Amino acid sequence: MRRSMLFMPGNNAGMLLNADFLGADSIILDLEDAVSTAEKDAARILVRNAISTLEYTKSEVIVRINPLDSPFYTSDINEIVPTKPSMLMLPKVSSREDVLAYDELVTKREKECGMEEGTIKFIPLIETALGIENAYAIASSHSRVVAVLLGAEDLSADLGCKRTKEGNEIAYSRGRIVCAAKAAKIACYDTPFTDVNDDEGLKKDAALAKSLGFTGKASISPRHVNAINTVFSPTMAEIEYASEVLRTIKKAKAEGLGVVSLKGKMIDAPIVARAEQVLQAARELGVDIDE
Amino acid sequence: MCDAKICTDGEKMDIKKSAVAGTLESNDVFVEIEESDTLKIEIESIVYAQFGEDIKNTVKDMLDKMDVKAAKVSLNDHGALDCVIRARLETAIKRASEVEA
């Protein structure tokens, strides 16, 4: 289950050492924005060694590599792919072709290392106006693509608008990303909330993202992880309702009833599907379910 | 399984210039490499009493793996784990031998 994804700077030895214990479902070891140009080589080697020796087990490992318009992405792929992170995060993806360009290099490296082709998954970071407009093409570009992340900081610069806590400027982009991801049957993650001192603002922002259909949310601060996990976990009330829905359906089937209702509301296929999703999430979180 | 590769195709690393890598932050190590006619290793560490020998062996092993025959290597260690020391050494050696990382 991926609810929270936490960015960790790739050239910080101390933070890489403890990245696994911060409660995030995924950690994103960052070779891009968190690393200065002069330290790209150092971070790449450090992250490579960290993944191959530190045995990250509690969090899934994602590495954000450098973009296609930089001189670093080829070396990033060549060094990082053999360590088998779950995913590469591809920055500034604006089109299907961008994904395919990364794929070519990754496929080549996988073959060289005797890895099964397609082992490494992709999470494109959509953070340009063109990327937003091409969201479905990106989401459905390749079987490696299992999720997309909205990057609102670069995007609002590209849109020529100010980034706000309310997020009206990215309302369209959020909707577009969710729709594209769901159409391509992949996961979608919301942009980080950047004020590390505003806990209430974070909760509101995460709740908004959940209500729009996002599967989870990225974070730049370890202090945000718990709140994000809470927001994107099913509540006990949701779990109880979902189990009740499924119990009612089961009973109705046994009794041969066609139309089923619970508390005066008809239970139709979408409600059953949603209930199953909630219970699946609850099971992954290890909640005891009364089925 | 393909091990992370350290050298560029077994090419010998000639130290062509001075280079540094790493930081003085805790859990990290600061590595300096200089040209030298012989191999000299200097180690300063806050955990020297417990891990001084281990660190020395790691430095020797990395120099050997990267085929560095002559250089002055100085480490200022603030409790870096072995994989961090190896990463910083590799970075410094590649920088000093002007190898495209």
Added chain:
Amino acid sequence: MSKVLRSIEEAVKLIGVKSGMTLSFHHHLRNGDYVLNAVMAEVAKAGIRDIKINASSLFDVHEPLLDHIRNGVVTELETAYMGAKIGAAISSGILAKPVTFRTHGSRGSTIADGSSPVDVAFIAAPTSDKFGNCTGKIGKSACGSLGYAFSDAQYAKRVVVITDNLVETELENPSIKGDRVDYVVELESIGNVAGIVSGTTRITRDPVGLVMASYAARIIEASSLLKDGMSFQTGAGGASLAAAKYLKDIMLEKKIRGSFALGGITGYLVDMQKEGCFDKLYDVQCFDLDAVESIRTNPCHEEISAIQYASPDNIDAKVNKLDVVILGATEVDTDFNVNVHTDSNGKIMGGSGGHSDTAQGAKLSMIVAPLLRSRLSIVSDRVTCISTPGDTVDVLVTQHGIAVNPKRAELKQRLIDARLPIVDIHELKDKAQKLAGIPAPIPVGDKVVANVVYRDGRIIDTIKNI
């Protein structure tokens, strides 16, 4: 006749301080204390030698003491805690006799029962009247509680109060009453305010500290002790305070009202008490300005002595009524023994303070510490020095998981049921060794530089020179 003297020199002379005596000091002025150094300078000047110092704690501000040791003025030390600079010198073997380390509780009880008698107590007092009635709650050098000085005042043969705020009118409700005081000396200043108390003690922002703190709070929640009437103690360290924050959130949410918070009191515990988490604060030492303000104005914030706090001879000692204590450690071994006396190089840099008192008294004693501190593992096969025996320690919380003392099977099951990440303590040790490597053993000398005396009077470990 007046008790008020012009100088420490005069007090030393009138009392007749002489070679072989034991002088006592308290540490409420912590690293800002001027009094111990001022008194010892006069003692040295008077040509007195062979003095034993019994101080509730020694801080690095007391470094001039090292010269008195080298010059033979001071030949014996008894204390509950020692700063790293003093500790390093002691570890090098500058003192012929081993230091006697006691706990805060047993320092009080051994002074009281005469097994560690004090000839003269020099009591730094932020405010005193001319009769020697004194308090730490007011004055420019206010430090709040004077709890560790009560036994000294009560049981020393002679008592000198040293203040920088001598008031004309008789002090009402003094912490220490003048009837035990022989002399009062006024100084320009008894301490450096910046070193006495911190402005505000802050909750850590270190993410690993926060993760451990959140585990600690969840352990309390799952332990069956979290209910009305619960009592609690935690340190002033970043992660301990953060644990208090998470505990507060849980207590407020579940509307649980505890009975008391104990020990060194911080502004954070003051806030918890104000918000209804605890009926009372029992305070043997104030850590910050908010705590000092509170002990002065809040009737539910009560000053207690070391004996009331933690004496092993006092069945009603607060530690015996303590439900939960959160403690630190420099090392923990696979038998749950804890070292808070030395660093990993074997050099003295601390002491038990109230560590083993509270660990033994509390129903749940929890050690919170990161698994690795710059490549050094917190868990080893055997700690360098046993400060607190493992059978009084229940849980070790690290970011890599929580180890429960095998003696607490029922607690362990509760924590497993609460889905906390429980691991065997040997697994933690193996994990640390896998990450960091196996440390080379530290060579130590064969001279004993300190004896660690447990609450019951047994020497439970010795510290060798290094």
